[in-house]
Amino acid sequence: MYWQQALECMPREDLEQLQLERLQATLYRLGTHVPFYRRKLREARVNYEAVTSLAALRGLPFTTKEDLHGNYPYGLFAVPLRDVVRIHSTSGGAGMTTVVGYTRNDIKNWSDLVARILRGAGVTAEDVVQIAYDYGIFTGGLGLHYGAERLGASVIPISSGNIKRQIRIMRDFKTTALVCTPSHALKIADVMMDMGLNSNELSLRYGVFGAEPWSEAMRREIGERLGIVATDNYGLAEIMGPGVAGECRECNGLHINEDHFLVEVLHPETLEPVAAGEIGELVITTLTKEAFPIIRYRTRDLARLLPEPCPCGRTLSRMSRILGRSDDMLIIRGVNVFPAQIEAVLADINGTGSPYLIIVDRENHEDKLTVMVEVTELLFSDQIRKQSALADTIQDRLVTDLGIQVQVKLVEEKTLETIDSKGQKVIDNRRL
Amino acid sequence: MLKIRNLEAGYGKLRVLKNISMHVSGGEIVAIIGANGAGKTTLLATIAGLIRATSGEIGFLGADISRLAAAKIPGRGCVMVPEGRQVFASMTVADNLILGGHALSRQNKKDLNRLLDHQYELFPILKERKSQLAGTLSGGEQQMLAMGRALMSKPSLVMMDEPSTGLAPLIVRDIFQVIVRLRAEGNTVLLVEQNAKAALAIADRGYVLETGKVIIQGPAEDLLANKDVQRAYLGREKLEE
Numbered sequence: 001m002y003w004q005q006a007l008e009c010m011p012r013e014d015l016e017q018l019q020l021e022r023l024q025a026t027l028y029r030l031g032t033h034v035p036f037y038r039r040k041l042r043e044a045r046v047n048y049e050a051v052t053s054l055a056a057l058r059g060l061p062f063t064t065k066e067d068l069h070g071n072y073p074y075g076l077f078a079v080p081l082r083d084v085v086r087i088h089s090t091s092g093g094a095g096m097t098t099v100v101g102y103t104r105n106d107i108k109n110w111s112d113l114v115a116r117i118l119r120g121a122g123v124t125a126e127d128v129v130q131i132a133y134d135y136g137i138f139t140g141g142l143g144l145h146y147g148a149e150r151l152g153a154s155v156i157p158i159s160s161g162n163i164k165r166q167i168r169i170m171r172d173f174k175t176t177a178l179v180c181t182p183s184h185a186l187k188i189a190d191v192m193m194d195m196g197l198n199s200n201e202l203s204l205r206y207g208v209f210g211a212e213p214w215s216e217a218m219r220r221e222i223g224e225r226l227g228i229v230a231t232d233n234y235g236l237a238e239i240m241g242p243g244v245a246g247e248c249r250e251c252n253g254l255h256i257n258e259d260h261f262l263v264e265v266l267h268p269e270t271l272e273p274v275a276a277g278e279i280g281e282l283v284i285t286t287l288t289k290e291a292f293p294i295i296r297y298r299t300r301d302l303a304r305l306l307p308e309p310c311p312c313g314r315t316l317s318r319m320s321r322i323l324g325r326s327d328d329m330l331i332i333r334g335v336n337v338f339p340a341q342i343e344a345v346l347a348d349i350n351g352t353g354s355p356y357l358i359i360v361d362r363e364n365h366e367d368k369l370t371v372m373v374e375v376t377e378l379l380f381s382d383q384i385r386k387q388s389a390l391a392d393t394i395q396d397r398l399v400t401d402l403g404i405q406v407q408v409k410l411v412e413e414k415t416l417e418t419i420d421s422k423g424q425k426v427i428d429n430r431r432l
Numbered sequence: 433m434l435k436i437r438n439l440e441a442g443y444g445k446l447r448v449l450k451n452i453s454m455h456v457s458g459g460e461i462v463a464i465i466g467a468n469g470a471g472k473t474t475l476l477a478t479i480a481g482l483i484r485a486t487s488g489e490i491g492f493l494g495a496d497i498s499r500l501a502a503a504k505i506p507g508r509g510c511v512m513v514p515e516g517r518q519v520f521a522s523m524t525v526a527d528n529l530i531l532g533g534h535a536l537s538r539q540n541k542k543d544l545n546r547l548l549d550h551q552y553e554l555f556p557i558l559k560e561r562k563s564q565l566a567g568t569l570s571g572g573e574q575q576m577l578a579m580g581r582a583l584m585s586k587p588s589l590v591m592m593d594e595p596s597t598g599l600a601p602l603i604v605r606d607i608f609q610v611i612v613r614l615r616a617e618g619n620t621v622l623l624v625e626q627n628a629k630a631a632l633a634i635a636d637r638g639y640v641l642e643t644g645k646v647i648i649q650g651p652a653e654d655l656l657a658n659k660d661v662q663r664a665y666l667g668r669e670k671l672e673e
Contacts, residue, residue, distance in 0.1 A: 014457075017453070018455070022649065024451065024646065025647060025648055028645055028646075028647055029648075049645060051451075052438040052451065079659065105654045105658060108654070108657075288650065
């Protein structure tokens with residue numbers, strides 16, 4: 001169940017020593033090899049040769065998407081281009097293209113870290129792994145591919161597109177593990193239904209999903225419709241690609257590969273660490289990357305750390321699934337509210353995560369938060385009393401979890417589409 | 433076993449080691465490589481207590497030994513095989529070895545003989561020459577004697593300073609084979625070497641020192657594949673072009 005047991009189950013004290021050694025070497029390399037960081041560290045008055053603890057990380061400057069874009073294409077590489085054996089890129093939206101490079105050692109480490117995640121999800125060298133990520137400049141396809149080969153599995157590089165063919169191959173080649181985005185897995189389930197194909201006709205046992213946010217409700221749905229155990233994994237090209245963190249068979253959060261990455265959870269506004277177990281923005285520092293090391297990268301991804309040890313025996317700490325983006329944060333009466341928190345409450349109450357819409361108004365100089373929740377079949381009840389009891393339950397939970405007054409309105413199915421066809425989850429009428 | 437954090441040391445006002453952090457786990461061969469003057473020998477001498485650390489910690493088997501007198505450190509199980517062997521030239525090979533066994537702990541005769549036999553088995557040439565004066569041995573034989581002498585105290589950690597210096601390539605190969613065998617027998621070795629290629633070929637992990645700082649660390653195979661290390665220490669660049 002482990003790929004590199006000595007590292008995945010290392011005593012925390014030894015792990016911290018290793019992290020410090022690697023942080024010091026990384027800072028030294030950035031300070032001497034990357035002019036951008038040399039300048040940035042000098043401006044922050046940080047002597048990169050004198051960092052003596054992991055806690056000192058907090059005094060180091062952040063790296064943002066804008067920094068990466070500003071150094072397009074190769075400005076942040078810490079090795080000459082001739083040492084780079086692979087180049088990936090992210091679109092990153094809003095024209096923020098970034099370029100990342102990998103040395104031979106980077107590719108080897110990356111493969112090992114992805115192999116860890118596959119192994120943790122249950123996949124072994126005996127498995128037939130079908131990778132339905134887009135193969136190309138995006139890190140998902142090749143990242144998972146190299147990891148699966150490293151593990152010794154039989155890899156089918158099916159890539160994305162032509163779902164019917166994917167399903168036929170899955171059936172005929174006796175694929176046992178499906179690797180793709182969770183939404184693609186659901187699409188496969190839909191097409192299988194159209195084709196009149198039952199999951200019993202497949203040999204599928206594992207689903208290793210990532211590259212987009214999903215929910216427990218989706219996990220259950222995928223699990224039931226494809227007859228597999230679905231696990232979550234997390235990564236981003238700026239840091240490495242897939243392989244940053246992944247779930248084990250306990251399915252209770254993602255183990256962070258902390259011997260290669262330092263992960264902080266910070267309040268997106270104050271940039272101070274949140275209290276243990278609170279939701280915040282993931283800020284990641286690489287510890288072993290040769291070509292593209294990066295310090296305190298602001299991922300804008302929201303998650304929380306899960307402090308309890310995991311029964312699987314790994315000592316690597318766990319984080320929750322990605323709960324949203326810090327860009328989505330709302331400030332209502334001075335309180336930070338993330339749509340992800342509301343989503344979590346809804347999923348908790350009815351288990352499916354009904355469609356919802358958050359409306360923020362300002363009346364008499366006071367912010368007002370209304371959450372409209374669609375009443376789907378699952379929630380539907382012909383008794384008005386039951387309906388209003390449900391609205392009260394949701395409202396009470398939201399008030400408790402968010403710490404502010406919330407108005408909950410139940411609306412009929414498909415109503416929200418007509419209010420907001422763009423699929424936004426928030427309408428802010430405050431004109432701030 | 434050995435855990436060093438933020439170690440600083442030097443000679444007078446000259447700061448040689450700057451903020452060194454490194455560790456050695458039980459059963460490992462860890463190589464420290466770097467150019468002349470990078471601080472490799474100073475690092476070993478500081479661990480051995482011959483040079484006082486100005487700051488930082490040297491944890492050895494759970495205790496900080498950075499303030500301990502040099503004479504106390506071998507007794508804790510951390511012994512050094514110095515560069516240039518430094519065997520007792522006017523004593524026989526056997527006496528040199530027995531001295532190594534005696535110096536640290538009073539072991540009974542039976543244990544001592546068993547240890548002695550073990551060294552003779554590791555280094556058959558020493559058995560052949562056991563009655564010879566150490567000063568008459570060749571360089572390679574003296575290196576083996578120095579290693580055997582250190583091992584006679586059954587140390588937890590053996591530190592070797594440039595064991596390949598001044599030896600013919602064939603002898604270097606023999607010596608490195610013995611180091612590999614030491615690991616197989618459960619020993620832990622911290623190896624300082626200028627011959628980076630040979631050292632990394634047998635090591636589990638390595639640290640590259642440059643002007644008193646660790647610039648790269650990692651599994652030995654990763655260091656061998658690292659282009660910076662290749663350019664600076666392995667002389668492989670030319671072959672590729």
